[in-house]
Amino acid sequence: MVGCLSGYSQESILDKKINISKQDVSIAYFFDLLEKETGVTIAYSDDAIDIFKIVSINFEEKPLHQILRSVFPSQSYKFKVLGQKLLIYKRPNRYTLNGYISEKGSDEYLPGASIYIPELNVGTITNDYGFYSITLAEGNHTVLFSFEGYKKVEKKINLLENFDLNLSLDIETQHLEEVLVNSDNETKQSNITQISSERLKSSVFQDIPVVLGEKDVLKTLQLLPGIQSGNEGSAGFYVRGGTPDQNLVVLDEATVYNSNHLFGIFSIFNGDAIRSVNIFKGGFPARFGGRLSSVIKIDTKNGNKEKFNGKATIGLISSSFLLEGPIKKSVSSFVLSGRRTYADLVSLPFQNGRDKIIYYFTDVNAKYHHVFNDKNKLYWSTYFGQDKFRNKSIGVTLQGEEIESTQKIEWGNITSTLRWNHEFSDQLFSNTSLIFSNYKFAVNSESNTLATSANSAEAFSNTSSGINDYGIKSDFSYFPNPRHQIKFGLASTYHNFTPKEIRISNSAADIITNKQEIKTLESGLYIEDDWKVSNKISINPGIRLSHFQHRNSGYFRPEIRLSGAYRPYPLFSIKASYVKMNQYIHRLSNTGLGLPTDLWISSTDKLKPQVSEQVTLGLAKDFDNNGYTVTIEGYYKKLNDVISLKEGASFLGGSGVIEDIVTSFETVDFENGITTGQGWAYGSEFLIRKKRGKFTGWLGYTLSWSERQFDELNGGKKFKERYDRRHDFSLVGIYKPSKKITISSSWVFSTGINYNITNILGVSATDDFPIDTDPFGSDFSMFNVDKNNFRGESFHKLDLGIQFHKITKRNRERTWGISIYNVYARKNPFYYETSIAENSPNIRNSLFKRYFLQLIPSFNYTLKF
């Protein structure tokens, strides 16, 4: 009733028609006149109204609100009646400043660049496509644009309407030491809500030496705390007690299933093609799903839209090239990069006889970027990579016929992504992607009798496994105001697995095929909000609804994601997160090395998805004056329905026997070889990092535990996970005293991993069974009763590298690089085995450590043009 009356009053007073006519009077005088005419008291803020401003008014029988609007024409002025008071106040209009931040000279977008308004203490960062949007009150603002490694730009803007501002930043000359106050404010660890994440620019892993001089993204990531390497030289990695298949590796939105070349010595990612790498170890935002332990998001360059340039590198093991440039200046660009080893080409002339062994790997990245207009951009990127091993030999049968046999092992990935960026409005940005990803591993064996036609194989067998993904993904970013950054979207991927396919033929029979295919659909719908609740508190709540369908069985799994940060004082924050993750596709490994023989399989009605829940607590401190950042985190992760091969299960090796295919009633049913259990991973991580100045680098330390329990393994007892490394320490330094020289080093130490070593000798059990299951076996058997019963020696090594840069007369940059892997030749264990000790006076078993990769120097030469 009161509301109605007051509303009625508001309407009647503001609608009251009055006559008023005055020339050149102050607003204060105008208010006096109104008060007398209407009987209300006018209230206002001195900040909002200049009462000394002179106005002229001439209205006859006009409603009050119209008269007020003529005096205060801006829509930001509001009029409200409360009882006998007429309130005149100003609510400023808000307009959106948006655009793209790119690198000057190349137009390469800069993701994660900071846009900051100091007097309002608000800001934002560019998204993965260099786009930013921030809504501010109308008026004058000083806006700081900054990005690590680039010169800061300050712009004064009078915001009176929505405003598009695209900006290019100059690269900062690297040898200068600058003290930048409040630069990169929005990207400081203490200012971002996200916990357990790091972003690495390509320059970081270009400088860090790894084995044989190759620049390796994944090897560099393994130098960060919480990310542990596998065996010596392996590119497989273990994040917070998880297994390699629990890491989602994404290259330009496409999932990469096997990220290794050369049995794990190198990763498949050509460092020259990469723009940036983001890694998440916990606190996963809702837009990511499908894996339990980490997300590695790798984005490639878009290509220089202003001029052609390139790079060629020759190294000891491989050579690579990069070409990029505009197809149409400022509109479209391309990037093409490739890499190939050449040990096979070099060694072939030296292989005597008719037996030839070759191995090589190659990879190619290509990308096309087209800008239709400011609101529409298209990207097409593709990757092809392959490892090939071939052994060709010629033998002679007892009948004297020559037979040529060829064995080939090959594996590789192909990915292709078509992306469309579209700005629906200044505050709503979207990216839609069509994604294809393929991984295949194949073993071929062929034999020909040379006396007959050499064009058709007399016998062949082909065993392969692989996976094809066809996906669509739409992501939206909505920036309603500086307090909220809302992301939402959906993704759906059709997986077509072929866990095993065998094709066999010989001269006496037709081609026989035995193939298993599994078709599944994995989808996710998510929403998350990076919400600055106040200047001290920010939270990122999110939810992801994930769904997986295999034949008639489906899994619907909602996943809560929540992270938050509290900043009690500037440059310091306390963060926490809780995440739940589901994983529907899995990798089975016989060796734990991440070899191409590992098998990708999917959840089924019998095999439930793996699940994890992780809580993380940490703090982050930025030291503004010298570019140091310190983060300390503790985590606890519980894993359920984790999978493992049953004792003795293996998916390797077809029999090559036709009868196996023809007469066998057995299906290739991988579920029967798998068992499920639970896992625990917990620990703490410490990282101190210096990002600016001539000397940069970091020191990282991890203290962690990782355990598993399976009812069908180890007698149901809990056991230490293979890669349960108690301590992991890394010290990385990059020193650039001038433009001409870069010196880098890394020293790592980690506790040894756990091996399964037989250590017990007993009388064989097979003698008492009426079927001799092991006719060539001995009277004794060797076994162990505890899984992972031996902790190997600690792993540590020092790598050094130096690069000499020179600008030639033709303005090309020439770099000579020398690096030494494992400088003090530490004999880090690769594996252990029991064997007879040959040098002992007595014949006895002993334990031997096998190692390789000691003290390996390498050289490379790079020309940039």
Next chain:
Amino acid sequence: MKYYFIVLISFLYLGCDDFGEEVDDRPSGRTQFVLINGFLSPEEPVIRIRVSKTVSIFEDISDLTTADLRDALTIKNAMVTIMNENQNEIVLTYRSESRAYEIEASEFPIIPGQKYGLKVVTEGKEFTAQSIIPTEIIDDITTTSSQIINEGGISLKFLNIQFDDVVGENSFYVVGGTVINLDNPDATATFVDFGSKQFVTDVNGDGIPISVNGQVFNANQNMEVTIRVANTEELIYETLRASFINEDQAASDLFFEPLIPPNNIQGDGGYGVFGGFRLFEKKIRL
């Protein structure tokens, strides 16, 4: 230039040293157990339980022959008792010829489907275990064979064994065969090589016929093969399979993870398997 070349070669030498060395560290955990294995079957003429000790594989046993080592490990003074569901029990006697504890099956019949217990007292400790003898035995097998000469000019006979799975239970089978050359019956019997396929289960479906392939080397036309198919308890199956795979894979696969054999012997320091099986046997002519 020569100086740099020598330095480079020196680096390469250091980088390519030995690649292996002996270490003194040893796996953790106990290595000394009382190892007890016993497999009961209504089809076997003798009930045999083997009781022995285990040692660390790193022990110096170089001065022992195989026979000496077997003797050294065998426990000869244990009290070994078997009991049935009706609480009848019998003590087995140690036989030095077999280095095991035995009785004739006629003295203590093993009945399909029944439960049996084992008690072993030795070294001041008591060890027990239980087993249920599988009820069913397979009815029959069918075989097909074909012969080829392989790449090395060796005559191979491929042999396929098929039989119906026992319905209504999870089944674990071990398949084997011995071969006698009828033209030379005194020669040592050879065997049918089933490889890892000698271990087969009904995991692909209860009641689905099971097929196993093997091969006979140096096959001729006048051979007699004794095919044996054992329907075993899961523990026996896993024990034999672990022993086979550990032997088969350890030498060829650097990264092979040895299988841990199962254990149903209760008592501190005991290990092994006490289980039951049914045995089907059939002779065929190749």
